Amino acid sequence: MTTRSSALPGRFSGLSIKLIATISAVILLVEIVVYLPSLANFRASWLDDRLRVGVVGARVLDAVPDVMALPRSLTDRLLTSAGAYAIVYRRDGQSQLIELADPVTPELVVTADMRQRDLPSLIMGAIDTLLAGPGRTLRIIGPGDLDQTMVELLMPERPLRQDMLDYxxxxxxxxxxxxxxxxxxxxxxxSYLFIHPxxxxxxxxxxFRQAPENGSLIIAPSARRDEIGIAERELAAMETDIFTLLRQRRHLADLGLAVAKINHDLRNTLTSAQLLSDQVATLDDPKVQRLAPRLVTTLDRAIGFAQSVLDYGRETALPPVLAPTRLRPLVDEAAFDARLSAHPRITFTNATPDTLLLNIDSGxxxxxxxxxxxNAREALEAAGTKIEAPEVSFTAVPGTQGITLSVSDNGPGLAPRARDKLFVAFEGSARAGGTGLGLAIAREIVEAHGGQISLVDQPVGTRFDLVLPNALLVKNQST
Structure with missing residues (x-):
């Protein structure tokens, strides 16, 4: 069992802190979007208040025939309450001015025309005031309380900027x-709805990863019907399957070990019986001569079964070691071991190209x-004289879907019941009395190479196709 490679993040880390940060960032972004119009409205209200004071001063100017006769103290208090250097009242093309006793000469004057009330202009004016340096003077222009009248105020910008900063x-x-x-x-x-689940x-x-054989760690799914509930139920089903498979694997491993020990002893016993049967076959007794071949065949089958069980347990555990291999000599060697090369009745044809080089595990x-x-040889031998010209052939054809290796014969074919579980160990077999281990091992080896093995339907005989990926084809085949 592998060790734990990562720890669960803290409660305020991982998804938790990401969720808080994301929500806060979104809210602040919304506040920024709302802040600019709000700041523009604050500035407009502030300027409107100063204009209203200017309108009051304008009324004083309008009520007095001679502005010069106004007491200086009165005009100074009026300007001070408005926070202005001067107030200009314009009506019918005429202008009247109220200014401090000690006039101020501004160095830098910016105009705020409150007759333009569109939002972009207000926002740009607010940003300009907020980013402005000290010493600027505002020239505020707005309509008066009567038609065809206008009021102008000249005042420092610093109080407006300070109030905007405070706001x-x-x-x-x-x-x-x-x-x-x-x-x-x-x-x-x-957290209650998502993070905690x-x-x-x-x-x-x-x-569960640390102890998959502990059934108490299987999650108990809730009654939720959303995606999290589905994930809980699927996780519970998966953990149950893993728990069951691991328990079965342990039982099968223990059983396999016992079978291997029994099989080893049985194979030794059968070998001794085979030697004894060979000696019995040499006797001159007619009954012995008639029964001995059957005894030898039965013992050979029992020894072959025991050997195939041992090979199945040993072969499937080894991953393939890939190396460039010429396919034609490998097929010839397999045909020789299968007793097809010099068979008295069966013709074997190897149609593999001489230059075909594959990156495979040759063993x-x-x-x-x-x-x-x-299997092809045994099927043809079992058919006997029913097949006039028994033949086994091997072909290798590269294609776009992969390299297809085909083993075919013109024998009687497979029975329908043998096709259902053809590649299942101990359940499927291409011939009567077989264990099915050979085809099961073949399937696992081919799949370990990234390929597929299948039985191809054809009118006469049996054909197996092995399709290997083109990635196993060695491009440089000149050597």
Whole structure:
């Protein structure tokens, strides 16, 4: 069992902190979008208040026939209450001016025309004021309280900028408080609905990974009907399957060990019996001569069964060791071992190109070819004289879908009942009395090479196709 490679993140890390940060960032972004129009409206209201004071001063100017007769103290108090250097009242093309006793000469004057009330102009004016340096003077222009009248105020910009900074600070504080409060509320809600169930799934997967044979660690799914509920139920089903498979694997491993020991002893016993039967076959007794071949055949079959069981347990555990291999000599060697090369009745044809070079495990692939060629020979021998010209052929054809290796014969073919579980160990067999281990091993070896093996339907005989990926084809075949 592998060790634990990662630890579960803390409660305020992982998804939790990401969720809080994301919610806070989204709220702050929304506040920024809302902040600019709000700041523009604050500036417009501030300027409108100063204009209203200017309108009051304009009324004084309008009520007095001679402005110069106004007491200086009165005009100074009026300007001071408005925070202005001067007030200009325009009506019917005439202008009247009120200014401080000590006139101020501004160095830099910017105009704020409150007759333009569109939002982009207000926002640009607010940004300009907020980013402005000290020493600027505002020239505020607005309509008077009567038709065809206009009021202008000349005043320092610093008080407006300071009030805007104070307002911005309040907005930032309120926005942060609102973002944190909203994020905390949403986090608690999301934690209850999503983060806690996901954390439960994660903790269960980590715990079950450490001890998959502990049935008490299988997650108990909730009654939720959403995606998390589906994930819980699927995880519970998967953990149950893994628990069952691991228990079965342990039992099969123990059983396999016992069978291997029994099989080894049985093979030794059968070998001794075979030697004894060979000696019995030499006797002159007619009954012995008649029964001895059957005894030898039965013992050979029992020894072959025992050997195939041992080979199955040993062969399937080894991964293929790939190396460039010429296929034609490998097929010839397998045909020789399968007793096809010099068979008195069966003709064997090897149509493999001489230059075909594959990157395969020659030992394992040779075992596959031996098994298929041996099955073809035994099928033709079992048919006897029913097949006039028995023949086994091997072809190798590269194609776009892969390299197809075919083993075919013109024998009686396979019975329908033998096709259902043809590649299942101990259940499928190409011939009567077989264990099915040969084809099961062949399938595992071919699949370990990334290929597929299948039985191809054809009118006469039997044909097996091995399709190997083109990646196993060695491009440089000149050597």
């Amino acid at each position: 911005s600070g309040q907005v930032v504080f309120i926005s942060l408080a609102l973002a944190l409060l909203t994020a905390l509320t949403l986090y608690l809600l999301a 996901v954390r439960r799934l994660t903790e269960n997967m980590l715990a 394992q692939m040779g075992r596959v070819l031996l098994n298929l060629l041996k």
